[in-house]
Amino acid sequence: SQTIHQWPATLVQPVGSPLSLECTVEGTSNPNLYWYRQAAGRGLQLLFYSVGIGQISSEVPQNLSASRPQDRQFILSSKKLLLSDSGFYLCAWTFQSRGYTFGSGTRLTVV
Amino acid sequence: GENVEQHPSTLSVQEGDSAVIKCTYSDSASNYFPWYKQELGKRPQLIIDIRSNVGEKKDQRIAVTLNKTAKHFSLHITETQPEDSAVYFCAALHVTSGTYKYIFGTGTRLKVLA
Numbered sequence: 001s002q003t004i005h006q007w008p009a010t011l012v013q014p015v016g017s018p019l020s021l022e023c024t025v026e027g028t029s030n031p032n033l034y035w036y037r038q039a040a041g042r043g044l045q046l047l048f049y050s051v052g053i054g055q056i057s058s059e060v061p062q063n064l065s066a067s068r069p070q071d072r073q074f075i076l077s078s079k080k081l082l083l084s085d086s087g088f089y090l091c092a093w094t095f096q097s098r099g100y101t102f103g104s105g106t107r108l109t110v111v
Numbered sequence: 112g113e114n115v116e117q118h119p120s121t122l123s124v125q126e127g128d129s130a131v132i133k134c135t136y137s138d139s140a141s142n143y144f145p146w147y148k149q150e151l152g153k154r155p156q157l158i159i160d161i162r163s164n165v166g167e168k169k170d171q172r173i174a175v176t177l178n179k180t181a182k183h184f185s186l187h188i189t190e191t192q193p194e195d196s197a198v199y200f201c202a203a204l205h206v207t208s209g210t211y212k213y214i215f216g217t218g219t220r221l222k223v224l225a
Contacts, residue, residue, distance in 0.1 A: 032211050043217045044155070044200065051210050090154060094211055099145035099202075102154040 002027035006091045006103030013110055019064075019078040021106050023091030026072065031093040033074040034100065035066055038088040050074060086110045113138040113205050117216025124191050125224050132186045132219045134201035143204040144184045145213070146175060150197045158199075159186070191223045 006023045013019060025031050035047040046059045048066035056066050063082050067075045074091060091103040116135045124130050136144075142163035147155035161168045161175045161184065168175050172191075177184045188195055198220050202213040 034212075044215045046212065049210070049212060057210070094213075096211060099143075099147075099157045099160055100155075100213060102156070105154050107152075 002093075002101065004091065004093055004101055004103045006106060008106055009104065010107045011109070013081050013108065015083060015110055016080045019076070019081055019085070019108070021076040021089055021091075021108075023074045023076075023103055024072055025093045028072070028093070028095055030071060031095050033068065034092040034094075035074065035076045036090040036092060036102075038090065040087070044090070048076070081110045083110050113141075113203075113214050115201060115203050115214045115216045117201050117219060119219060120217065121220045121222070123222045123224060126191060126193060128191055130186075130188045130191055130195070130221055130223075132199055132201065132221075134184050134186075134203075134216050136182050136184070136203040136214070138203060138205050138214070139182065141203040141205060141214075144175070144177060145202050145204075146186050147200040147202065148197045149200065149218075155200060188221075191221075193223050193225050196221055196223045 003026045032051055034049045036044045037047055038044055048058055050056050050068040053068055064078050086109050089106045092100040094100050114137050118133050145157050145160040148158045149155040159170050159173050159175050161177050163179055166177055172189050174187045198218045200218050201216040205212050205214050
């Protein structure tokens with residue numbers, strides 16, 4: 001069966017520090033991968049998606065970047081965090097027209 | 112761009128009553144509509160879905176209906192229980208150039224009052 005792993009679960013980072021969140025999927029090949037952000041009490045904002053290794057599409061211009069160095073690995077990064085980067089970050093995967101499966105999320109607080 | 116409107120944003124019901132959440136989508140090519148439940152501090156989880164070739168689907172106390180002509184779909188929860196309290200998101204599949212993305216509604220916070 002397919003599983004998705006996301007870490008870390010929580011992170012407190014100072015303004016201006018770098019960020020790296022990682023997501024891996026097991027049990028499938030060539031998944032579509034996604035990064036979402038959810039501000040407190042708000043909806044799901046799509047940040048990036050990837051249909052293959054090295055292929056990244058950005059939905060919202062911002063302080064973040066994403067990379068897909070391996071088929072089942074998706075990384076979200078920032079060189080310098082802003083206060084507004086705080087939120088709940090969710091990785092998700094899907095294959096063709098099936099619903100998303102979300103990772104367990106990373107709660108990022110920028111202080 | 113494509114969007115999904117979801118109503119209401121909050122919904123309070125007495126335990127045992129029914130709850131209905133409604134969504135409208137704009138992409139006439141959408142053919143798959145999942146619903147997600149998100150409990151406080153947790154990830155959204157798929158609870159039910161429907162494809163465009165059917166009008167209704169049921170799974171115990173939850174059901175989803177779809178009206179493709181009107182581009183509406185709804186979630187129905189019967190005999191609500193306190194554990195149904197959560198935020199519910201509807202979504203519509205949007206496919207462009209072979210890329211699958213889901214357009215989410217803004218969410219409905221359901222409170223089931225004991």
